[in-house]
Amino acid sequence: MSSVQTPAPKPSRLEIIGLSDMPFVNPGDDLTGIILDALKLNNLELVNGDIVVIAQKIISKAEGRCFSLNDVVPSPEAIELAEEVDKDPRLVELILSETRFIARKRPGLIIVESKTGLVHANAGIDQSNIEQSDTEPQALLLPVDADRSAETIRLEIKKLIQVDAGVIINDSMGRAWRRGTVGHTIGCSGVIAVSNQIGDLDLNGRVLQGTEVALADEIAAAASFVMGQADEGRPVAIVRGASHMIGGSDGFKSLLREDNTDLFKDW
Amino acid sequence: MSSVQTPAPKPSRLEIIGLSDMPFVNPGDDLTGIILDALKLNNLELVNGDIVVIAQKIISKAEGRCFSLNDVVPSPEAIELAEEVDKDPRLVELILSETRFIARKRPGLIIVESKTGLVHANAGIDQSNIEQSDTEPQALLLPVDADRSAETIRLEIKKLIQVDAGVIINDSMGRAWRRGTVGHTIGCSGVIAVSNQIGDLDLNGRVLQGTEVALADEIAAAASFVMGQADEGRPVAIVRGASHMIGGSDGFKSLLREDNTDLFKDW
Numbered sequence: 315m316s317s318v319q320t321p322a323p324k325p326s327r328l329e330i331i332g333l334s335d336m337p338f339v340n341p342g343d344d345l346t347g348i349i350l351d352a353l354k355l356n357n358l359e360l361v362n363g364d365i366v367v368i369a370q371k372i373i374s375k376a377e378g379r380c381f382s383l384n385d386v387v388p389s390p391e392a393i394e395l396a397e398e399v400d401k402d403p404r405l406v407e408l409i410l411s412e413t414r415f416i417a418r419k420r421p422g423l424i425i426v427e428s429k430t431g432l433v434h435a436n437a438g439i440d441q442s443n444i445e446q447s448d449t450e451p452q453a454l455l456l457p458v459d460a461d462r463s464a465e466t467i468r469l470e471i472k473k474l475i476q477v478d479a480g481v482i483i484n485d486s487m488g489r490a491w492r493r494g495t496v497g498h499t500i501g502c503s504g505v506i507a508v509s510n511q512i513g514d515l516d517l518n519g520r521v522l523q524g525t526e527v528a529l530a531d532e533i534a535a536a537a538s539f540v541m542g543q544a545d546e547g548r549p550v551a552i553v554r555g556a557s558h559m560i561g562g563s564d565g566f567k568s569l570l571r572e573d574n575t576d577l578f579k580d581w
Numbered sequence: 582m583s584s585v586q587t588p589a590p591k592p593s594r595l596e597i598i599g600l601s602d603m604p605f606v607n608p609g610d611d612l613t614g615i616i617l618d619a620l621k622l623n624n625l626e627l628v629n630g631d632i633v634v635i636a637q638k639i640i641s642k643a644e645g646r647c648f649s650l651n652d653v654v655p656s657p658e659a660i661e662l663a664e665e666v667d668k669d670p671r672l673v674e675l676i677l678s679e680t681r682f683i684a685r686k687r688p689g690l691i692i693v694e695s696k697t698g699l700v701h702a703n704a705g706i707d708q709s710n711i712e713q714s715d716t717e718p719q720a721l722l723l724p725v726d727a728d729r730s731a732e733t734i735r736l737e738i739k740k741l742i743q744v745d746a747g748v749i750i751n752d753s754m755g756r757a758w759r760r761g762t763v764g765h766t767i768g769c770s771g772v773i774a775v776s777n778q779i780g781d782l783d784l785n786g787r788v789l790q791g792t793e794v795a796l797a798d799e800i801a802a803a804a805s806f807v808m809g810q811a812d813e814g815r816p817v818a819i820v821r822g823a824s825h826m827i828g829g830s831d832g833f834k835s836l837l838r839e840d841n842t843d844l845f846k847d848w
Contacts, residue, residue: 326807327597327599328803423844492836526760531802540594569760571759577690578757
């Protein structure tokens with residue numbers, strides 16, 4: 315027997331299960347309770363090492379981040395920009411309230427670096443999948459601090475059912491140069507979001523150069539595939555087989571490039 | 582009984598299985614045969630609707646895209662750029678041979694828009710996970726036409742075992758603004774790469790605006806998570822539960838933004 319322990323192989327099987335029949339979420343709802351109830355309904359038992367991926371929309375709804383545009387008074391800056399990009403000035407006011415820098419704009423679209431550091435269209439503000447009427451239009455803003463939202467749910471799960479699970483909050487985002495949205499992590503707790511494998515050896519014993527893998531974004535993308543975008547109504551997915559990424563985390567900010575290493579922040 | 586048929590719900594469960602114990606791949610190898618053998622070894626039966634995700638590296642190896650730097654004669658342009666970015670001029674020559682435009686450069690890094698339309702570091706050329714020696718350094722280029730590579734394997738699978746599977750070739754790529762690599766599709770066959778859901782209804786019966794989902798990139802990311810980067814040696818993953826994206830495809834190019842809709846191509 316060797317005295318050197320062989321490291322356990324990483325799991326080769328990943329399973330993503332979208333919870334069905336979730337109820338509508340309203341401001342102030344107990345999201346952890348709703349998720350635990352949905353797990354029971356879906357005959358699923360959460361186990362240590364699972365990752366619970368939650369769509370940003372239901373986090374935002376539960377946290378009361380839905381605003382009626384009729385209650386928004388646009389600033390002169392918002393009115394001017396709204397005209398330029400052909401959007402509702404009240405919506406533009408909400409976008410600007412979330413924005414650190416405007417990265418790009420064109421009719422129908424404002425891409426911003428938001429105050430959280432995310433670079434995304436319309437500061438992630440959405441008008442789909444929330445109750446709407448022509449006279450009372452609504453807009454849903456991102457959570458104020460999605461890492462904290464994730465942490466709260468992770469700790470409640472731990473307290474209520476004594477399971478160590480990671481929590482990721484994901485949102486569909488467009489990308490530079492590539493078409494279509496992909497799920498990205500906008501908040502997380504209890505997961506290693508970026509694996510820093512610098513120093514690991516490749517198959518030929520050569521040191522891997524600069525390989526950092528955005529594990530949490532790969533999981534967010536996989537979960538997004540199962541959640542769907544339109545009328546599927548599956549805003550929570552359980553990811554099984556990724557327990558090696560459970561651990562302390564700096565939150566989603568570890569997924570953001572620092573400004574001095576970013577070659578594409580030209581604003 | 583209603584005369585209107587309820588559409589079948591999209592699968593809520595996605596499974597990604599990384600094949601273990603794959604052999605090293607060499608130029609000219611029969612990759613389809615290798616994959617089918619590995620499936621048997623892993624006690625897995627491929628079924629209609631499965632998607633076979635294959636790491637770019639073994640496609641490139643099988644297609645003889647490995648070059649010895651000693652055989653490369655750098656051009657004056659490559660020598661000048663190599664000095665600027667502190668890279669081997671022979672490697673820079675290979676990068677330039679794949680490049681349409683240089684997007685960004687800094688010491689250690691050249692980000693290009695390659696002739697295939699991909700925007701990525703070093704034109705996707707890699708020196709890890711291939712046999713190396715200090716006196717005989719090697720570099721692995723991307724497949725010449727990864728859509729065709731995917732199609733060939735898809736048709737061979739169909740012919741040999743009569744299974745209708747999709748094929749995606751993925752590669753780890755960095756992103757603007759976000760840290761860490763994520764698996765992206767660089768070639769595909771028999772899959773709908775981008776779902777155009779424009780016109781679909783959201784949960785509240787509101788028409789979803791402009792929601793195109795990069796399904797193939799979400800699958801490529803999920804598969805990449807299972808494949809790993811370093812010494813895991815799992816370059817093939819079977820994705821089960823995504824049969825709704827099996828279908829005709831324009832290949833990976835449907836994942837690229839057209840130049841006139843791209844706000845971040847400033848080169």
